[in-house]
Amino acid sequence: MSARRSLTIMAVTLLLGASGTIGPARAERLIVSVSNQRVTVTPNYSGEELVLFGSVEKDAATPATRTAYDLVVTVSGPPADMVTRRKERKFGIWINTDYREFLKVPSYLALFSNRPFDAIASPDIQRRQQLGLNNVLLTQRVGPDYADVVPNDAFRSAFVRLRSERGLYREATSAVTFLTPTLFRTEIPLPAEVPIGRYDVEIKLFSDGALVTQTDTSFEIVKVGFEQFVATSARQNGFVYGLATAFMALMTGWVASIVFRKD
Amino acid sequence: MQLFLPIADIPVNVFLILAMGAAVGFVSGMFGIGGGFLMTPLLIFIGITPAVAVASVASHIAASSFSGAIFYWRRRAIDPLLALVLLSGGVIGTALGVWTFTQLRALGQLDLMIALSYVVLLTAVGGLMFWEGLRAILRARRGIASSMRRPGSHGWIHGLPLKIRFKRSKIYLSVIPVVVVGVIIGFIGAVMGIGGGFILVPIMIYLLRVPTATVIGTSMVLTLVTMVFATMLHAVTNHLVDAVLALILMVGGVTGAQFGARAGQKIRGEHLRLLLGLLILAVGIRFAIELGIKPDDLFTIRDTGGGG
Numbered sequence: 076m077s078a079r080r081s082l083t084i085m086a087v088t089l090l091l092g093a094s095g096t097i098g099p100a101r102a103e104r105l106i107v108s109v110s111n112q113r114v115t116v117t118p119n120y121s122g123e124e125l126v127l128f129g130s131v132e133k134d135a136a137t138p139a140t141r142t143a144y145d146l147v148v149t150v151s152g153p154p155a156d157m158v159t160r161r162k163e164r165k166f167g168i169w170i171n172t173d174y175r176e177f178l179k180v181p182s183y184l185a186l187f188s189n190r191p192f193d194a195i196a197s198p199d200i201q202r203r204q205q206l207g208l209n210n211v212l213l214t215q216r217v218g219p220d221y222a223d224v225v226p227n228d229a230f231r232s233a234f235v236r237l238r239s240e241r242g243l244y245r246e247a248t249s250a251v252t253f254l255t256p257t258l259f260r261t262e263i264p265l266p267a268e269v270p271i272g273r274y275d276v277e278i279k280l281f282s283d284g285a286l287v288t289q290t291d292t293s294f295e296i297v298k299v300g301f302e303q304f305v306a307t308s309a310r311q312n313g314f315v316y317g318l319a320t321a322f323m324a325l326m327t328g329w330v331a332s333i334v335f336r337k338d
Numbered sequence: 339m340q341l342f343l344p345i346a347d348i349p350v351n352v353f354l355i356l357a358m359g360a361a362v363g364f365v366s367g368m369f370g371i372g373g374g375f376l377m378t379p380l381l382i383f384i385g386i387t388p389a390v391a392v393a394s395v396a397s398h399i400a401a402s403s404f405s406g407a408i409f410y411w412r413r414r415a416i417d418p419l420l421a422l423v424l425l426s427g428g429v430i431g432t433a434l435g436v437w438t439f440t441q442l443r444a445l446g447q448l449d450l451m452i453a454l455s456y457v458v459l460l461t462a463v464g465g466l467m468f469w470e471g472l473r474a475i476l477r478a479r480r481g482i483a484s485s486m487r488r489p490g491s492h493g494w495i496h497g498l499p500l501k502i503r504f505k506r507s508k509i510y511l512s513v514i515p516v517v518v519v520g521v522i523i524g525f526i527g528a529v530m531g532i533g534g535g536f537i538l539v540p541i542m543i544y545l546l547r548v549p550t551a552t553v554i555g556t557s558m559v560l561t562l563v564t565m566v567f568a569t570m571l572h573a574v575t576n577h578l579v580d581a582v583l584a585l586i587l588m589v590g591g592v593t594g595a596q597f598g599a600r601a602g603q604k605i606r607g608e609h610l611r612l613l614l615g616l617l618i619l620a621v622g623i624r625f626a627i628e629l630g631i632k633p634d635d636l637f638t639i640r641d642t643g644g645g646g
Contacts, residue, residue, distance in 0.1 A: 120342045121349045155641055162636045168629040170450045171638075182641075233637035268348040268385070298344065305344035309577045317573025320581050321566045324397045324588055328404030331592030 102136035103144075105129055105290040107278050114265065114296045122267040125294065131257040131280060145188065145195040145281040146251045147206050148261050152183025152243075153272030159234045175230040176216040182270035183243050184211065187250035187261045196284045204279060204286060208235050208246045242266035271296050345580035346390045352586060354384065359590025363402050366591070367409075367598025368605075369554070369614045372399040372533025372561045375460065375621060377587070386583070387641070393572035394584045399533050400565040401588035402595045403558045409599045410555025417506035417552045421559040423513050424538075427520020428564055434521070435528025436571070442529070453629055455530055459537065460622025464615050467540055471612030478608065507552045515546060524564060533561040536618055543611075550607050 107129035114123055131144055156178055163172040188195060192207045205211045209226035213234065217224075224231055238244035243266060251261040263276075274296065279289040298306055309316045339352045358380050366373035374395050381391035410416050442451050498512035519541050527534040538557045542548040548556070573579045602610060 116342055118342050119340060119349075121340050158640045160638050160640070162633055162638075164632070169631075169633055169636075170629075230637070233635075234639060237635070237637060237639050271347065302342060302344040305581055309345055309573070309579065309581070313574040313577050314570075316577075316581070317570040317579065320397050320573060320579050320584060321400060321569045323581065323585060324401035324566070324569065325404050327585070327588040328401040328406075328592050329408065331401075331405040331596060332408035335593075335596040 102134055102138070103280060103288050104132040104134070105278055105280055105288055106132055107276075107290060107292050109263070109276065109292055109294045112294050114294065115299045116269075116271065116296060116302055117299065118302065120267070122269070123265045125263040125265065126260060127263060127276065127278075127292075128258075128260050129278060130259070133257070141282050142256060143282065144253070144256070144287070145190065146253075146259055147192070147195065147204070147279045147281065148185075148187040148251060148263075149205070149211075149277040149279075150183065150185040150187075150263055150274055151181035151277075152270045152274050153181075154179040155182045155270070156180075157234070159230050159237075161230065161233070173230075175234075177234060178214045178216055178221065180213050182272075183265075183274065184208070184238070185244070185263060186211070186246045187263075188248050189251040189253060189259070191248045195281050196286075200284065200286070206279075208239075208244060241268065243268075243270075265296070269296055271298060341582070341586075343386075343580050343583050345578060346386045346394075346583055348385055350384065350386075350583070355583065355586045356590040358384075359398065359587040360594035361590075363591035363594025364598035364601070365594075365617065366399070366402050366535075367406050367595030367600075368602035369536070369539065369598075369610065369617075371535035371539060371557075371614070372403060372565065373535075373591075374399050374532040375456070375530075375536065375618075378532070379621075381583075386580075390578045390580055390583070393569075393578040394580045394587065396565050396568040396572060397579060397581075397584040398587035398591050400562055400569055401584075402591040403533070403535075403562040403565065405592040406595050406599055407555065407558040407562055409596065410558060413555075414506070415552055416555035416559060417504050417548075418559075419502070420504045420507055420516065420548065420552070421556045423502070423516045424520040424523075424556070424560050425563055427517035427522075428524035428527075428560055429520075429567075431521035431524020431526075432528045432564060432567065433524075435525040438525070439529050452530055453625055455526075456625045457622055457629065459526070459530075460618050461626065462622075463537055463540060464617070464619030464622050467611050467615030468619055469615070470544070471608050471610075471615050474608035475612060504548075507548050507556075509546075509548060511546060519546065520560070523560065527564055527568070533565055535561045536614070539614075540611075554602070 107127060110126040110128070111123075114125070127148060156176065157180060158174050158176050160171040160174040162169045165172065186207055188206070192201050192210075195201075196204065196206065201207060202210050212223050213231060214221055214223055215230070226232065235244055242264070245264070251259055253259045272295065273293055275291060275293050277289065277291045280287045297303070340349045341352050342349045358377070362373040362377045362380070365371070365376060377395045377398065378388070378391050381395065382388050386394075407416065498514045500513045501510055502513055503510050519538070523534040523538050523541075526532070526537060535557050538560060539553055542553045542557065543550060569579060605613075
């Protein structure tokens with residue numbers, strides 16, 4: 076089953092690789108596969124770790140001098156709108172004063188590479204290819220404008236820091252390991268409080284500071300069984316769900332008063 | 339034992355939640371309060387989002403107060419007529435409160451308003467109860483028979499028209515102040531996301547002069563109805579009631595509430611008031627300190643949904 080699935084992914088990847096060719100420099104192809112395409116959240120779920128495997132396929136067009144590759148993997152979870160607020164002291168108490176809205180930013184974001192981004196590409200390319208948490212596009216709404224800001228902006232850095240503290244944003248510049256010069260692997264750690272939804276994995280191959288080729292794959296995190304039943308009924312049948320919960324509350328209270336009845 | 343919560347979307351330790359439910363249930367059974375003002379901050383502390391915490395706590399309080407209400411009903415410690423009159427006011431108050439809630443939200447300072455009203459209400463109510471309980475104990479120590487004396491019991495409140503005889507409570511009182519109290523409690527409950535029992539109990543004792551015997555049971559009936567109502571509202575509007583979390587809290591809560599109710603009947607009235615006053619005061623001061631000292635992190639993130 077999983078072998079068949081990974082074959083499908085390979086086929087898709089090959090197609091993407093072929094159709095995505097722009098310019099003559101792309102002589103390599105990336106073939107990747109995630110260890111689990113569908114992470115199921117069960118009652119005892121408490122985080123998981125996926126493995127991404129891949130290889131660099133050279134062909135005749137590959138310059139013979141090109142031997143060393145750099146790889147950057149970006150995993151982004153389902154987009155969400157978030158608000159970052161800053162507290163300030165006013166009238167002796169700390170209250171939320173200023174805030175920034177972050178629009179459709181990844182709820183989970185992980186950036187992995189085989190060596191520091193500075194060693195992989197120039198600052199300009201890092202910015203253009205969104206390498207590293209400092210260069211990833213995080214759209215903010217500042218008044219009427221929609222824009223990303225400089226990496227050291229107070230709200231942006233606080234946002235990245237708070238997400239990182241919860242394990243939802245991460246950056247590791249030694250996480251990708253090349254097993255052979257063309258075969259690589261990296262781990263994708265998923266924290267316990269992982270957002271549910273579709274995750275996009277973008278793999279970019281660099282050589283001599285330039286982007287050689289890129290490909291993408293995805294996996295999804297889904298609730299199954301009881302978890303899914305509860306979540307969907309809460310969303311779709313709010314009234315019935317509320318009635319059921321209220322009834323459950325009354326039953327629990329009633330049962331307790333019977334169980335603990337002494338007189 | 340870890341369990342993944344379907345709505346809160348985080349794994350929690352079942353025994354921790356059970357223990358929290360039992361502890362708060364004990365307090366709520368003992369004092370006849372819902373305990374929402376204790377439970378909600380606890381849940382937020384272990385990482386559950388405030389919205390889910392408030393919504394799920396409502397059903398937990400409903401279960402606790404139902405089991406408590408049965409306990410008091412058997413002991414004939416509930417005044418059905420008084421509860422009914424309070425409820426008629428409570429419904430109006432809840433509707434007004436929900437409307438105000440929406441207005442405050444539009445202004446963008448809802449969090450601050452909630453925190454400030456917690457501080458003001460809890461420290462004021464807690465302080466008053468603590469002080470009153472302390473005085474009562476001191477009077478009892480000095481051997482002054484104060485239980486029969488009810489200062490101001492024939493004030494303006496008792497001069498109001500539309501008087502009804504509340505048989506179970508053995509009081510003869512105008513319905514106007516009772517309905518007004520119901521409105522206030524319903525309003526505060528809807529705005530602050532709490533049952534309001536900790537405010538209702540002292541108001542009934544000090545303002546309406548309801549005998550302590552029927553106060554707790556009757557206030558539990560009001561809490562029960564408003565919290566069932568709140569559960570329904572949260573489930574229909576926000577879809578944020580986590581039934582699994584609520585069930586764990588309930589099981590712990592009802593167990594605790596049974597023991598709490600028993601313990602409450604053994605403790606003397608003034609001691610009970612002193613303890614409850616102290617507890618409420620402590621929570622109020624905690625909120626005040628939080629507002630007053632510089633937070634560890636000046637920034638907070640809140641998920642506003644949307645996205646894909």
